[in-house]
Structures are given as structure tokens and as C-alpha cells.
Amino acid sequence: xxxxxxxxxxxxxxxxxxxxxxxxxxxxxxxxxxxxxxxxxxxxxxxxxxxxxxxxxxxxxxx
Amino acid sequence: xxxxxxxxxxxxxxxxxxxxxxxxxxxxxxxxxxxxxxxxxxxxxxxxxxxxxxxxxxxxxxxxxxxxxxxxxxxxxxxxxxxxxxxxxxxxxxxxxxxxxxxxxxxxxxxxxxxxxxxxxxxxxxxxxxxxxxxxxxxxxxxxxxxxxxxxxxxxxxxxxxxxxxxxxxxxxxxxxxxxxxxxxxxxxxxxxxxxxxxxxxxxxxxxxxxxxxxxxxxxxxxxxxxxxxxxxxxxxxxxxxxxxxxxxxxxxxxxxxxxxxxxxxxxxxxxxxxxxxxxxxxxxxxxxxxxxxxxxxxxxxxxxxxxxxxxxxxxxxxxxxxxxxxxxxxxxxxxxxxxxxxxxxxxxxxxxxxxxxxxxxxxxxxxxxxxxxxxxxxxxxxxxxxxxxxxxxxxxxxxxx
Numbered sequence: 001x002x003x004x005x006x007x008x009x010x011x012x013x014x015x016x017x018x019x020x021x022x023x024x025x026x027x028x029x030x031x032x033x034x035x036x037x038x039x040x041x042x043x044x045x046x047x048x049x050x051x052x053x054x055x056x057x058x059x060x061x062x063x
Numbered sequence: 064x065x066x067x068x069x070x071x072x073x074x075x076x077x078x079x080x081x082x083x084x085x086x087x088x089x090x091x092x093x094x095x096x097x098x099x100x101x102x103x104x105x106x107x108x109x110x111x112x113x114x115x116x117x118x119x120x121x122x123x124x125x126x127x128x129x130x131x132x133x134x135x136x137x138x139x140x141x142x143x144x145x146x147x148x149x150x151x152x153x154x155x156x157x158x159x160x161x162x163x164x165x166x167x168x169x170x171x172x173x174x175x176x177x178x179x180x181x182x183x184x185x186x187x188x189x190x191x192x193x194x195x196x197x198x199x200x201x202x203x204x205x206x207x208x209x210x211x212x213x214x215x216x217x218x219x220x221x222x223x224x225x226x227x228x229x230x231x232x233x234x235x236x237x238x239x240x241x242x243x244x245x246x247x248x249x250x251x252x253x254x255x256x257x258x259x260x261x262x263x264x265x266x267x268x269x270x271x272x273x274x275x276x277x278x279x280x281x282x283x284x285x286x287x288x289x290x291x292x293x294x295x296x297x298x299x300x301x302x303x304x305x306x307x308x309x310x311x312x313x314x315x316x317x318x319x320x321x322x323x324x325x326x327x328x329x330x331x332x333x334x335x336x337x338x339x340x341x342x343x344x345x346x347x348x349x350x351x352x353x354x355x356x357x358x359x360x361x362x363x364x365x366x367x368x369x370x371x372x373x374x375x376x377x378x379x380x381x382x383x384x385x386x387x388x389x390x391x392x393x394x395x396x397x398x399x400x401x402x403x404x405x406x407x408x409x410x411x412x413x414x415x416x417x418x419x420x421x422x423x424x425x426x427x428x429x430x431x432x433x434x435x436x437x438x439x440x441x442x443x444x445x446x447x448x449x450x451x452x453x454x455x456x457x458x459x460x461x462x463x464x465x
Contacts, residue, residue, distance in 0.1 A: 052398070
């Protein structure tokens with residue numbers, strides 16, 4: 001599984017980071033970045049929860 | 064939307080979703096509509112209403128099908144007035160308008176104003192705690208966000224009394240032109256006239272959002288009319304919404320002293336409490352879209368060119384998504400609620416709303432031991448924003464002798 005990020009859509013609301021800090025962080029520009037290229041299985045549910053919390057629908061978890 | 068066959072019959076109802084008795088307590092009606100069908104055609108005003116969480120979320124995300132370009136209000140008259148505003152635009156125009164204030168509204172940009180907001184919250188709460196009894200709406204909820212946003216925009220103090228009545232009237236005008244909207248029309252007009260006059264460098268404070276909007280006019284990113292609409296849109300959006308979310312929280316603390324006591328013990332619950340009250344109350348009940356092409360909602364066909372209401376409040380109480388949806392649950396932390404909408408039109412100011420709530424709660428937590436109701440809570444009849452007129456409160460200050 002990995003996370004597809006639409007950086008242009010991200011407004012830095014940081015809901016993903018708050019929900020799943022092990023997966024998401026905001027970079028120096030205040031835009032989301034994903035800590036792992038390939039998600040370790042133990043972080044898959046956190047990644048999904050963090051993506052759901054994105055108010056802009058900028059994150060998509062794919063298998 | 065799913066690829067299931069569109070074979071569900073169309074449910075039609077002549078129910079008036081905006082009749083005063085339904086506005087006073089909309090939830091039983093919304094529950095019935097939600098159970099009736101994924102999409103119900105309300106014939107009286109000729110629109111479809113979506114009430115189930117998954118459907119509302121999917122439609123909000125699918126702006127190509129559920130377009131905002133023809134306006135997000137019900138009536139053609141008001142949609143005409145909204146034309147050119149950020150609410151009534153699809154990409155790419157929408158992205159261009161939204162970019163103007165994006166940096167200021169992002170949580171990172173807001174960190175620059177956190178202290179200013181906190182110090183205002185402290186001053187306001189100090190004065191109210193000293194009084195012991197006050198009105199949670201008139202003296203706090205309707206004062207705090209309005210001055211916060213007006214300060215951020217850079218509006219002068221004189222004339223601010225027009226802001227909250229004006230925003231309340233504008234939200235009402237998104238619905239049918241019924242008695243509430245008619246009775247508040249003067250407030251709407253005087254607000255719009257004032258906001259237009261304030262779209263002027265000579266009137267606003269330097270360094271604020273108003274100046275950022277006027278800069279965008281000077282360098283050709285916005286025209287003058289869009290600038291006026293942007294000023295009004297950001298100002299309006301920042302008022303009745305937060306006013307009513309804060310009102311609902313204050314009421315909760317007075318009616319549920321156990322919630323306040325738990326929050327006192329565990330201040331990190333402030334965020335989850337704010338999200339749960341937003342889910343439960345959904346100040347903005349819903350907005351409309353227009354189908355750009357034939358759409359299908361959970362098996363129900365909606366033809367192209369029809370108006371569709373995305374009912375945030377109904378979706379936020381869908382038992383398919385939130386177990387025990389009518390209960391306030393302190394630890395639910397519903398991070399995916401739809402009170403701010405969702406997707407490209409999701410509330411641009413939600414970071415500010417959360418910041419305002421966090422700073423106000425921090426201020427109250429330091430100063431208030433207990434809230435009590437000192438009279439009857441009264442509702443306003445605004446058909447679009449679920450709102451309170453009055454919450455008579457008595458507070459017991461921190462450290463006061465019993």
C-alpha cells in the first residue's frame with residue numbers, strides 16, 4: 001500500500017498529521033508529506049484514517 | 064458514485080424542509096428522509112436532498128458532477144448575487160480565487176495570530192467572569208469570532224454592529240425566500256453596502272486579509288467585483304458558523320457539567336469536543352449543487368441540470384457512519400465529519416475556527432470552574448444555520464469559595 005498525495009490540493013490543515021503522526025507530517029512549506037514510500041503493514045489503518053481526515057480530499061491510500 | 068444500476072424508484076415529497084416548526088427541530092424529519100431513500104426529490108422547491116453520510120461525502124468530492132458554478136444557494140435570485148464569488152466557482156476559477164488568502168488561512172499562517180486571538184479571548188472572558196452572569200450568545204459567542212475575523216480582515220471598529228446580523232441574513236438567503244429571510248433583508252442590504260464601502264485601502268488596516276485581497280486586485284489576479292465578493296465571503300463565512308459552534312459548546316457545558324469537569328481534568332479533549340459538537344450541531348445545515356451530467360446516488364438517478372442539497376447536518380447524524388448519532392460522545396473525535404463541507408469547497412477557514420475554539424477553551428479552562436444555565440435557552444429561526452439567540456449563563460470562577 002502507498003499514499004497518493006495531491007500536493008496542489010493540500011492547504012496544510014494538518015488533520016492527517018494529527019490523526020496519524022506516524023504516517024504524515026507537514027513539510028517546511030506547510031504541505032503534507034508521507035514518511036514512508038511503501039507503507040509498512042502495521043501503518044496501513046493509520047494511513048487510511050489520516051487520509052479520511054483530510055478535509056480537502058487530497059490523500060488517497062492505494063493498494 | 065458507485066456503478067450500481069440506477070433502479071431505485073424516485074421518492075418525492077412535498078415536505079417543506081424550511082418550515083419554522085421543522086427548522087426548530089429538524090432531526091426527526093432528516094431521519095425520515097434518510098431512511099426513505101438516498102436521494103429524495105422535494106417537490107415544493109424542486110430540489111433533491113442527499114442525507115446519507117457516504118453519499119454526501121462522495122457528492123462533495125465529485126465537483127465535476129455536482130457543480131458549484133451555478134451557485135450553492137437554492138434560488139436563482141440569490142445565486143445571481145453569488146456569481147463570481149469563491150462559493151460559486153469550479154476549477155480552475157475556484158483555485159485562483161482560493162489562492163488569494165490560502166497562506167493566511169493555513170494553520171501555519173495562523174500561528175502568527177494565535178497570541179493576538181488568545182489575548183482577546185482572555186480579555187473578553189475576564190470581563191464576563193467578573194460579571195458572573197451573562198448571555199453566552201450576545202456577550203460571548205456573537206462577539207468573539209466576529210471581532211477576531213474583523214481584526215484579521217482589518218475592518219474599522221465603527222460599523223461592526225452590522226456584521227453579525229448581516230451574516231445571519233446572508234446565510235438565511237441561501238434557502239427559500241421565506242419569512243426569516245424577508246424579515247432580515249434590511250440587515251443583509253446594509254451589511255453588503257458596508258462591506259463594499261470597506262473594500263478600500265483608505266478604510267482598512269494595513270497587513271490584514273483585506274489588504275491581501277486588494278493586492279490581488281492591483282496585480283490583476285482579481286477584479287474589483289470579485290474583491291468585494293471575496294471580502295464579504297470570508298467575513299460572512301467566519302461569523303454565524305463559529306458563533307453557533309461556540310454557542311452550542313457553551314450550552315453543552317452548562318447542561319452537561321460532567322463534560323466540563325472531564326475537560327478540566329484532561330484539557331487535550333478540547334479538540335475532540337469541538338469536533339463532536341460540530342458533528343452534532345452542524346451550524347451550516349447544507350448547501351446546494353447543480354448536476355452537470357446525469358448522476359446516480361446509491362442507485363437513484365438524478366438527471367443533469369437539477370439542484371441537489373448536500374445536507375451536512377443529516378449526514379453527520381447518519382447511524383450508518385456514526386453509532387448512536389444523536390449522543391454527544393466526549394471521546395468520539397469524529398475527524399471525518401462534514402460540518403465544514405468536504406473536498407475542494409471544504410471550509411477554507413476551518414483552521415481559524417479550530418484555533419478560535421482552542422484559544423477560547425484554554426481561556427475558559429483557566430478561569431471557570433462551572434457553567435450553569437441561568438434561564439431558558441432560545442433558538443433563532445434561521446433556516447440554513449442552526450442557531451441560538453440566547454443562552455443565559457452563570458459561571459463559578461476558578462478558586463471561588465463555594
